[in-house]
Amino acid sequence: MIAIEHLTKTFKISRQQRRDMGPGFTSTTVDAVHDVSFTCNPGRVFTLLGPNGAGKTTALRLIATMLQPTTGSITVMGVNVVKEPVEARKRMGFLTGNTGLYDRLTPDEMVKYYADLHDMDATTYKRRRDEIFTLLGIHEFAKQRIAKLSSGMKQKVSIARTIIHDPDVVVFDEPTAALDVITSRSIIQLIKNCRAQNKTVIFSTHRMGEVSLLSDDLAIIHHGSLIFNGTFKVFQNQMQTDSIEDEFVRLVEAA
């Protein structure tokens, strides 16, 4: 479970960034995330939807403890991420569209590296590795250098790295953004599997097809603030347009 209350993240901005924002912008800071609250529950997929630069990645980085909140609180499986970031990370897996793999390692070495960082014992590691490698079909290229693998193979390794320690919470930051349709399917399947295994799943996207395919709960973020937060069913019931995409655009433009 992830619980977020009144989360704000303020960044200082440089003169250059201020100039880029136009003559009307005089502040020295900007809120990438502003007073955001939501809860992600186990066995449900929480979708964070928003246009580019809305604050999705910042919100997920705050949950994953890469960034520290300016105000507000985040708890992951009951652990306060600010006070005990390492404990929180033990319970989390993080996956982005960028595979985030080391080209000069093999899939075996890559997954073992993360298993070691998660202090997995040898027996558990071996069992998990065999399960995941069999499920994803990694065995046949497990000893090859990652640089030589196709993007689909790389994504499988990336998935294996993310879930090797069997996390309770999985964070997906635009996981399909840079992927082709076939490779995207493996990610979508992974998200479904995580839900089936009663894991807490949060994923950000701007692909409407994925929203309708996966979402149990939905939050729409724009300029750092939530403009919708509820179940996907509620969202569908409240729709004033014909498609999710049109409704998303309407909400963003109205905000």
Next chain:
Amino acid sequence: MKHFVTVFRKELIDTIRDRRTLFFMVIFPLVLVPLILTIVTKIQTSSMRKAEEKIIRVGLVTNGNAVDFANDLMRSHGLRIVDGIVPDSAESFINRDSLDAVIVVGRDFDSEVAQLRSGTIRLYYKSSDDYDMVKRRLTAEIDQFEKSLRANRFKKLNLDEAIVKVVQREDHDVASAKERFGKAVGGMIPYFFVIFCFMGAMYPAIDLAAGEKERGTMETLLTAPVSRFQILLGKFAVVVLAGILSAVVSLLGMYLAVRQVQEIPRELIQLIMSMLDFQTVVMVLSLLLPVTVFFAAVLLSLSVFAKSYKEAQSMISPLSIVVILPAMIAVMPGFALDPITAMIPILNVALATKEIIAGTIKGLLLLEVYGTMFVLASVSMWGCAKWFEREGTIFRGT
């Protein structure tokens, strides 16, 4: 500690498998440096020999004087004497490369010498880059002629040549051969190892920080349940190891080059070997450690700040000049290790190495160098750790 080892082991494997890093860390110092050194020495020796053996074309104008000198020149091996030169055209002959030199004996040379005065011999030549061999060889001929004339003059006057030698200077250099060589050439060793240490650490530092950010692996690494300090420490240790390894390999490369170049006298090689005893090597390497830690901290700090591999390269490359400068100053004469220079980073290590090799290092100054470098290494490492913790550094430009 366990996570530090995990990160270190992974980064080491990753670094060893990076061909570019491996090239600058091992291949370049171990193969290319001896190769370049060997080729340069061989070319230098061969061009020196060629200059010595070259037939020098000498225009000779005696004005009917110095017959013995003219005969000596005619008989001299390696000279081709050309008669009938007009003295006024000497310069133009040399500038046109028709002649290498012109010797003009004064019109009244014989009579001046006979009257116990000085006769004039004018030597025209052009300074050149082939070791000024024309001037050296012809000056030797003229000196030889003067010597025989002087001997004849003293004989004629029935005098002993020793009467003009009023002072017999006796030089006693109390510096040992090791000391002389250490002071003269010892400066080159830190010059090499400081540069290679920096170069060897440079590419791993860029790859393990900026490269990791660019590939997107840093983001996922930061979600692992490991403190940032342990991640940094693992990377740091690999960069330090690469720097030290590179410096040691460069010294090994130089050693191999010295052994390979046959033109170096055997006695000199023995002297070099005797200088590099166990204690000297240990002391030099112990100085290398804080330098490398300092380099690693600076390099990693810049690299982690850079948005991409390319930006890190452009930020770090100019630094090599900053590193080379103090190492170069240490090679210059007149710079010695004193309480002030012992506090100037890199210069202090280079000067201390020179003194260690020469066997003249003073304990207190060495302690000051260690102290300065230890403080610098600790502060730079602490700064790097703080820098790595900053969100603005890690996520700059994302």
